[in-house]
Amino acid sequence: MIxxxxxxxxxxxxxxxxxxAKELHSGRLNGKVAIVTASTDGIGYAIAKKLGNEGASVxxxxxxxxxxxxxxxxxxxxxITAEGVVCHVANKEQRRKLxxxxxxKFGGLDILVSNAAVNPAVTPILEIPEEAWDKIFxxxxxxxxxxxxxxxxxxxxxxxxxxxxxxxxxxxxxMFPLGAYSVSKTTLLxxxxxxxxxxxxxxxxxxxxxxxxxxxxxxxxxxxxDAAAEKSLSIVPMNRFGKPIEIANAVAFLSSDEASxxxxxxxxxxxxxxxxx
Ligand code: NAP
Numbered sequence: 001m002i003x004x005x006x007x008x009x010x011x012x013x014x015x016x017x018x019x020x021a022k023e024l025h026s027g028r029l030n031g032k033v034a035i036v037t038a039s040t041d042g043i044g045y046a047i048a049k050k051l052g053n054e055g056a057s058v059x060x061x062x063x064x065x066x067x068x069x070x071x072x073x074x075x076x077x078x079x080i081t082a083e084g085v086v087c088h089v090a091n092k093e094q095r096r097k098l099x100x101x102x103x104x105k106f107g108g109l110d111i112l113v114s115n116a117a118v119n120p121a122v123t124p125i126l127e128i129p130e131e132a133w134d135k136i137f138x139x140x141x142x143x144x145x146x147x148x149x150x151x152x153x154x155x156x157x158x159x160x161x162x163x164x165x166x167x168x169x170x171x172x173x174x175m176f177p178l179g180a181y182s183v184s185k186t187t188l189l190x191x192x193x194x195x196x197x198x199x200x201x202x203x204x205x206x207x208x209x210x211x212x213x214x215x216x217x218x219x220x221x222x223x224x225x226d227a228a229a230e231k232s233l234s235i236v237p238m239n240r241f242g243k244p245i246e247i248a249n250a251v252a253f254l255s256s257d258e259a260s261x262x263x264x265x266x267x268x269x270x271x272x273x274x275x276x277x
Contacts, residue, residue, distance in 0.1 A: 028256045030055035033106040035098050037089050037147065038116035040067035042216035043166065046244030047113055050252045052080030057106045059098055061087035062116075081106075089116040089143035099154055109154040111255045114144040115166040117184070119218075125179030133180050140184035141191065148195055148206070160203025162255045165192055166247075167210040167266060172275040173235075185210070186277070189266050196264030205263040207254040212270025214242040238271030 029051055039048040040062040048058045052075055060071045065086050072084035083105050087094040102109040117140045121132035148163050155161035167188040174182035188208055196206035213232050215223045222228045223241055233239050250269045253259055268275040 025053045025055070027055040028258060029111075029252070032056040032110040032255075033059075033102050033108055034111035034113065034255065035059045035102055035109060035147075035151070036061070036113040036115060037087065037098075037143075038062050039113075040064070040071035040084075042218060043211060043214060043244045043247045044113075044115040045071055046248040047115060047251045048082070049075060049078065049080065050245065050248035051111065051113075051255065052078070052082060054252050054256070056111065056255075057081040057083075059083050059085055059101050059106075061085040061094075061098060063088045089114075089147065090138050092146075095143075095147060095150060099150060102154065108158050109151060110158055110161040112147060112151040112155075112161070112163045113166070113251055113255070114147045114163070116140075116143060117166070117168075117181075117218075119178060119181040121180065122177050122221075124177055125174075125183070128180050136180050136184050137187075140181070141187045144188060145191060148191075152199065152202075152204070155199075155204050156202055161205075162259075163195065163204065163206045164251050164254050165206075165208040166251075167192075167208050169210055169212045169268065169270040169273050169275055171210055171266075172268075172277055189277070192266060193264045200263060205254075205259065207259070207262060207264070208266040209247060209250045209254065210266050210268045210270065210275065211247045212236060212242050212268075212273050214244055214247060216244060236271040236273050240271060242269060242271060 034051045034056045036044055036048045038044040039060040048060045052058045068084035068086055072082050075082035083101050085097050085101050120135050121128045165188045168185040170182035171185035171189055192206055192208040213219050222232050247269050250267045
């Protein structure tokens with residue numbers, strides 16, 4: 001009875017005025033410290049904001065200093081505790097800085113979200129230049145592995161933690177002509193399982209999120225043309241693109257204690273698109 005009365009009211013009327021987004025969240029990440037790579041725009045930024053709104057102190061990062069400064073300012077304006085680091089994920093010294101800031105500013109690390117990826121070549125997989133192949137695997141796979149390897153001792157120091165990789169629906173069904181990118185994303189599914197099984201006794205959970213097509217700069221070639229959008233949406237039962245916050249919600253869940261019995265898994269957030277290997 002009470003429930004039906006509540007549901008008949010507009011959601012906004014149930015919340016008091018002048019309440020920040022942070023106050024509306026559960027605080028399930030209170031006291032946690034999170035590094036999110038490639039987090040000054042798109043899905044990464046949404047993840048940093050969501051984790052911050054759930055109470056985590058976040059370290060945002062990307063290649064360009066201006067982007068980092070702007071992201072930190074926007075997050076702090078929302079009441080989120082944030083620091084920024086210029087970090088190209090393939091740069092060892094810049095990756096080291098991520099962990100240094102986590103330690104020096106926030107006293108350690110609990111959550112790593114490895115989100116950076118590139119796709120420098122839109123070609124059939126057997127025509128992709130070797131340098132482009134190497135770049136895709138360097139950023140999308142090797143850097144993700146290195147970040148996990150470097151985060152591991154930090155997470156151990158805290159008695160455990162969580163790692164989340166960002167893969168793609170393309171991991172399950174290669175997208176043409178993004179074959180090499182798709183295979184790099186399939187590799188992350190294996191990386192997730194492999195690391196998860198080795199660190200399970202350290203109280204570290206390792207999971208992965210595979211987004212469908214999300215309207216960000218990265219996917220603008222698909223989302224900004226009507227013809228391309230229509231074709232891409234033909235495999236999405238919900239018939240719409242995802243929103244960055246919808247990916248961030250899954251990452252926040254996997255990072256939190258609510259997912260305490262989940263490790264080695266990939267959560268597909270793709271509007272119902274079929275996903276199996
Ligand atoms: P995006 O909107 O293009 O955001 C890119 C972000 O990454 C920016 O903050 C950029 O900032 C940073 N960045 C780019 N290269 C970097 C590097 N080498 N090192 C560190 N930061 C870097 O991309 P997105 O769509 O949010 O994609 C995020 C993740 O989701 C990727 O792993 C992607 O594969 C995955 N994904 C996306 C979709 C989609 O449809 N959008 C679908 C499935 C999976 P700077 O320019 O300052 O470096």
